[in-house]
Amino acid sequence: MFRKILIANRGEIALRVIWACKELGIKTVAVHSEADSDSLHVRFADESVCIGPSPSHQSYLKIPSIIAAAEISNADAIHPGYGFLSENPEFAEVCRVCNITFIGPPPEIISLMGNKSKAKNVMKEAGVPVLPGSSDPVNDYEEALSLAKEIGFPVILKAAAGGGGKGMRVVYSEKEMEQAFKMAKSEAGASFSDDSIYIEKYLENPRHIEVQILGDKFGNIIHLNERECSIQRRHQKLLEEAPSSALTPLLRKEICETAVKGAKYVGYQNAGTMEFLYEKNKFYFMEMNTRIQVEHPVTENITGIDLIKAQILSAANEKMIYNQDDIKIIGHSIECRINAEDPYRFIPCPGKISTFHIAGGPGVRVDTAAYSGYVVSPYYDSLIAKLIVRAHTRQDCISRMKRALESFIIEGVKTNIPLHLKILETKNFKEGKLTTKFLEEILPQK
Ligand code: MV4
Numbered sequence: 001m002f003r004k005i006l007i008a009n010r011g012e013i014a015l016r017v018i019w020a021c022k023e024l025g026i027k028t029v030a031v032h033s034e035a036d037s038d039s040l041h042v043r044f045a046d047e048s049v050c051i052g053p054s055p056s057h058q059s060y061l062k063i064p065s066i067i068a069a070a071e072i073s074n075a076d077a078i079h080p081g082y083g084f085l086s087e088n089p090e091f092a093e094v095c096r097v098c099n100i101t102f103i104g105p106p107p108e109i110i111s112l113m114g115n116k117s118k119a120k121n122v123m124k125e126a127g128v129p130v131l132p133g134s135s136d137p138v139n140d141y142e143e144a145l146s147l148a149k150e151i152g153f154p155v156i157l158k159a160a161a162g163g164g165g166k167g168m169r170v171v172y173s174e175k176e177m178e179q180a181f182k183m184a185k186s187e188a189g190a191s192f193s194d195d196s197i198y199i200e201k202y203l204e205n206p207r208h209i210e211v212q213i214l215g216d217k218f219g220n221i222i223h224l225n226e227r228e229c230s231i232q233r234r235h236q237k238l239l240e241e242a243p244s245s246a247l248t249p250l251l252r253k254e255i256c257e258t259a260v261k262g263a264k265y266v267g268y269q270n271a272g273t274m275e276f277l278y279e280k281n282k283f284y285f286m287e288m289n290t291r292i293q294v295e296h297p298v299t300e301n302i303t304g305i306d307l308i309k310a311q312i313l314s315a316a317n318e319k320m321i322y323n324q325d326d327i328k329i330i331g332h333s334i335e336c337r338i339n340a341e342d343p344y345r346f347i348p349c350p351g352k353i354s355t356f357h358i359a360g361g362p363g364v365r366v367d368t369a370a371y372s373g374y375v376v377s378p379y380y381d382s383l384i385a386k387l388i389v390r391a392h393t394r395q396d397c398i399s400r401m402k403r404a405l406e407s408f409i410i411e412g413v414k415t416n417i418p419l420h421l422k423i424l425e426t427k428n429f430k431e432g433k434l435t436t437k438f439l440e441e442i443l444p445q446k
Helices: 011-024 040-044 063-073 089-097 107-114 116-125 141-151 174-192 249-265 296-303 307-315 394-406 417-425 438-442
Strands: 004-007 027-033 047-052 077-079 155-159 169-171 197-201 207-215 221-233 236-242 270-279 282-289 332-339 355-357 364-368 383-391 409-411
Touching: 004 011, 004 063, 011 027, 011 040, 011 307, 011 364, 011 383, 027 040, 027 063, 047 063, 063 089, 077 307, 089 107, 107 116, 107 282, 116 155, 116 197, 116 249, 116 282, 141 155, 141 174, 141 197, 155 174, 169 174, 174 197, 207 249, 207 282, 207 307, 221 249, 221 296, 221 438, 236 296, 236 417, 249 270, 249 282, 270 307, 296 307, 296 332, 296 364, 296 383, 332 394, 332 417, 383 394, 394 417, 417 438
Parallel strands: 004 027, 004 077, 027 047
Antiparallel strands: 155 169, 155 197, 207 221, 207 270, 221 236, 236 332, 270 282, 332 383, 355 409, 364 383
8 A cells, every 4th residue: 555645736636635545544745836835735734845836837737846746755656636637648657657656547548538539439449329420530621521411410520639628619500610620620729739620410408427437457347326417617517416317227227337338448447437428318428537526526425435545545456345236326416616706707706715614514515625714826726615415315415405505604705606506496407407508598698
């Protein structure tokens, strides 16, 4: 087992990894930028190293600085968290060369899943359902047009080198193709330094359902059921839940076992998430994330498994202690991402939190690195807390989440708590009628 783990991240996820390490008796090293000197992950780690100025590209994204911090602190392993370098194959490779265990899948798998077009092809080979579309990147708009006519409009153009909606363009007719192709290619090149574009059939009203995967280094892979993540704005998730109210037990078995089939085919190790689009009782592979996700607590709540501990044990060559029959769904869980932002204009609202009173009570968990007096930095994302609740039924969960949101006091900065309360009050939400267009349908159109 590791003696010391360096956490190459900040905020709530850095603290979350420190908690898991403490419970496993593992020493921790925090890295921080100048802006994060007074942060809780520095306070609770056993050691800390300042890795540079506040901007991420000068600190949390600087591979040499993080490796140097691991060397001087003599860390055995690095947990990358999410974001930053968590899906950077070069970082995972440098860790391997420096004989520091990267807590995640091997670099080759990170690289393969990072190319959305190649990932889709591999999953198709594995027998995972994919949407009709191009097998390889499309070279020019004429080729895109020819493929679109075969597939049938509408189609969607996507950047092979990156997810999250960047470089995405939906094309409804032939006349739109040339402009859309050029825009998608240009945006993909600017965002990912790789302007490869692929094309596939566009689903008008899908759900986003993702399956949590966990594997060890001996080929054992299980799923921990699914999460519903359709409530997003501009590809930023806002509210997630588990299990999805759309799936029957049979469909759940089918989509989760399909995810395991795909993960086994690529020899997946550690924690990962397979994302699907779901529409009219059919699901299609969208992409695979090779990191722990922000929303992992809803899965922890319904399965009772500590996913960060499981990641650490897997990376330490421990054989997985769970088999698939051990994984049961107990109750329901919802997570609201609490952001320091204007609730309806979605403008980040950094500044000093004067009062921070955490909601408590049965079935309420708050993952946060904020506190009264904490200064929300303008250098990083606006997430200040994850409010996660659990209850026996989805309706009880909704009631509990409403109560928890109303009793969560955050003063000094604006937050999106009002938006979360509006979502929970919406008829379609209460009835579980969700699609990826849910938010645009309830927000006032500009
Ligand atoms: C799609 C789609 C509909 N049809 N692909 C969004 C970001 C990237 N992960 C892929 N995304 C989508 N791909 C096809 N063929 C709709 C979306 C999409 C979406 C997907 C999941 C969750 C939220 C979304 C918001 C807008 C669009």
